[in-house]
Amino acid sequence: MRMLINVPETVVADALRGMAAAYPDLTVDVENRVIVRRDAPVAGQVALVSGGGSGHEPLHGGFVGHGMLSAACPGEVFTSPVPDQMARAAAAVDSGAGVLFVVKNYTGDVLNFDMAAELAEDEGIQVAKVLVNDDVAVTDSLYTAGRRGTGATLFVEKIAGAAAAEGEPLERVEAIGRRVNENxxxxxxxxxxxxxxxxxxxxxxxxxxxxxxxxxxxxxxxxxxxxxxxxxxxxxxxxxxxxxxxxxxxxxxxxxxxxxxxxxxxxxxxxxxxxxxxxxxxxxxxxxxxxxxxxxxxxxxxxxxxxxxxxxxxxxxxxxxxxxxxxxxx
Amino acid sequence: MRMLINVPETVVADALRGMAAAYPDLTVDVENRVIVRRDAPVAGQVALVSGGGSGHEPLHGGFVGHGMLSAACPGEVFTSPVPDQMARAAAAVDSGAGVLFVVKNYTGDVLNFDMAAELAEDEGIQVAKVLVNDDVAVTDSLYTAGRRGTGATLFVEKIAGAAAAEGEPLERVEAIGRRVNENxxxxxxxxxxxxxxxxxxxxxxxxxxxxxxxxxxxxxxxxxxxxxxxxxxxxxxxxxxxxxxxxxxxxxxxxxxxxxxxxxxxxxxxxxxxxxxxxxxxxxxxxxxxxxxxxxxxxxxxxxxxxxxxxxxxxxxxxxxxxxxxxxxx
Missing domain, CATH: 3.30.1180.20 (Dihydroxyacetone kinase; domain 2)
Known part of the structure; x- marks a missing residue:
């Protein structure tokens, strides 16, 4: 095993401590595994929240900041984050303009973001979702029904994030995110x-x-x-x-x-x-x-x-x- | 062999074609292996030229642009570029304010940059050099007399490049580069x-x-x-x-x-x-x-x-x- 780690159990927590020290523009909650823009919530702007298994860095934590994601939720390596994490992220970044979840199409992620949306809506947060499923290689796979979400996630997060930064309302930001994924x-x-x-x-x-x-x-x-x-x-x-x-x-x-x-x-x-x-x-x-x-x-x-x-x-x-x-x- | 290449002989040329297509701010001379800021020479500014064997990317080509290098010369993989390449780069970027060579301390690079300095000076270009030798691991090694030049190259190129962008004269840019390396x-x-x-x-x-x-x-x-x-x-x-x-x-x-x-x-x-x-x-x-x-x-x-x-x-x-x-x- 050629890994630069302490023990497998702390890999994600160690990485989050390292991100916290590297990026003063981010607030990293190591215990709850939520990475947030330091200036969130941004008044009048829709917030974008994404997340997924760790091991795909810089996705998603490296895309948190002005003009892209408001927050990211890293799961264990190749394992979906949990609904609590996502709901916590949504609460941390919602300015009242609503939250867009950007979800890669893997069974665990889809289920957990669905549950997180319910949790957030219970707290009075307006939530919309964009599912990313761009991989043409296979239809169903080990972790998915339908196509997998891969590289297009970056395009969706950047472009929908820019729309949010321009003050577009939630339904517009969602529609733009969907358009990016569809194309x-x-x-x-x-x-x-x-x-x-x-x-x-x-x-x-x-x-x-x-x-x-x-x-x-x-x-x-x-x-x-x-x-x-x-x-x-x-x-x-x-x-x-x-x-x-x-x-x-x-x-x-x-x-x-x-x-x-x-x-x-x-x-x-x-x-x-x-x-x-x-x-x-x-x-x-x-x-x-x-x-x-x-x-x-x-x-x-x-x-x-x-x-x-x-x-x-x-x-x-x-x-x-x-x-x-x-x-x-x- | 798990390589994403065509044939070993064209790896560097292929990469340079790829860089040319990726970065509109750069001018890439694939045949002569010189990567130059598109807006070079910049009037009144000292130009920084570096280079070395390929295989260390983004060093050096990825550091060409405003506030850092004016040009980079990639050699074959782990092999010094040749003096002609370096002299050509110097000629392409010199505004009349002189050129600073940033040289990692490997025998081949040191010799070739020395010869390039003579070639450039013959053409009326004022040249100064900063040698980077930051690696404390060993004194002499396979390719060096003295310490090897490694990560500090980035610091020297960034900080001396910023001094050049502020219009500092050659001897000041050189002194700042040396100070970075020494520390x-x-x-x-x-x-x-x-x-x-x-x-x-x-x-x-x-x-x-x-x-x-x-x-x-x-x-x-x-x-x-x-x-x-x-x-x-x-x-x-x-x-x-x-x-x-x-x-x-x-x-x-x-x-x-x-x-x-x-x-x-x-x-x-x-x-x-x-x-x-x-x-x-x-x-x-x-x-x-x-x-x-x-x-x-x-x-x-x-x-x-x-x-x-x-x-x-x-x-x-x-x-x-x-x-x-x-x-x-x-």
């Missing part, structure tokens, strides 16, 4: 498995020289396993899988996301290949983001997410954001 | 080796359950090898090694840097332990940066860098910066 698709590949601290051994067995096409962000099985392919071949496969599901009609936001252990040097090269395929398919790239944003612990691999955008979504994407992991315009 | 120390640990594309197998053999204390950023051997330690024990060892070499006298800038394959979740937890040790030793942390900044391909592990700062260096650290990997205040 987003992802496809991921794994070159290695990942290892959770609790288990201490790889979550699945991927022999050297093979890759998993269509893998999920917890190492869930994908579409198929093949002998190793080149970066260019993987880009062809991933982009074509996305465009087959969502024919190109608009310019796109492009996210080329590293799963955690793939060097940035390789990720840049993969990005070049993804750009080549998009150019060949006549898809214009309006904006591009390359880096480790929605990770799977120490998994090697990458994912591609496309969001077909219109003028309004692009303007909201470009709007100022100030979070640990995404920052521009301020 | 900085680093210590790194590896939990796994890294694998270069050309070799395809790990650069050294580190059995599961052991770690290398004092490792270099190319996997050079460190001080000693031990059975796996906890995050807290590693933090104690690293911080004490640094403070033994440089007794605390000022508040510090703290960089907790991931080597590439260590999940951010673990890095945050390690950061918490480093903060604990610093508090126990009575060292005040003025600013902290946690993330993958000076990496070693797919190596698992982390490094700690401290820079003991004064008011001027802190002000320059806080000054606006706008690069792919470091961005604030604009």
């Amino acid at each position: 987003s698709r992802s496809f991921g590949v794994a070159l290695s498995a990942c290892t959770t601290p609790a288990k201490g051994t790889p979550t699945f067995d991927l022999p050297d020289g093979e890759l998993e096409l269509g893998v999920g962000i917890h190492g869930e099985p994908g579409r198929e396993r093949r002998p190793m392919m080149t970066s260019g071949e993987i880009a062809d496969f991933a982009v074509n899988a996305i465009l087959e599901d969502m024919p190109p009609h608009n310019p796109v936001l492009l996210l080329v996301n590293g799963m955690g252990a793939t060097p940035l040097l390789e990720l840049y090269g993969f990005h070049a290949e993804v750009q080549r395929v998009l150019a060949e398919r006549g898809v214009a790239v309006a904006r591009t983001l390359v880096g480790n944003y929605v990770t799977s612990l120490d998994m090697a691999g990458a994912s591609v997410t496309l969001c077909q955008i219109d003028e309004e979504l692009l303007r909201l994407w470009d709007a100022p954001v100030r979070t640990p992991a995404l920052r521009w315009g301020m | 900085s120390r680093s210590f790194g640990v590896a939990l796994s080796a890294c694998t270069t594309p050309a070799k395809g197998t790990p650069t050294f053999d580190l059995p599961d359950g052991e770690l290398e204390l004092g490792v270099g950023i190319h996997g050079e051997p460190g001080r000693e090898r031990r059975p796996m330690m906890t995050s807290g024990e590693i933090a104690d060892f690293a911080v004490n090694a640094i403070l033994e070499d440089m007794p605390p006298h000022n508040p510090v800038l703290l960089l907790v840097n991931g080597m590439g394959a260590t999940p951010l979740l673990e890095l945050y937890g390690f950061h918490a332990e480093v903060q604990r040790v610093l508090a126990e030793r009575g060292v005040a942390v003025a600013r902290t940066l946690v993330g993958n900044y000076v990496t070693s391909l797919d190596m698992a592990g982390a490094s700690v860098t401290l820079c003991q700062i004064d008011e001027e260096l802190l002000r320059l650290w806080d000054a606006p910066v706008r690069t792919p990997a470091l961005r604030w205040g604009m």
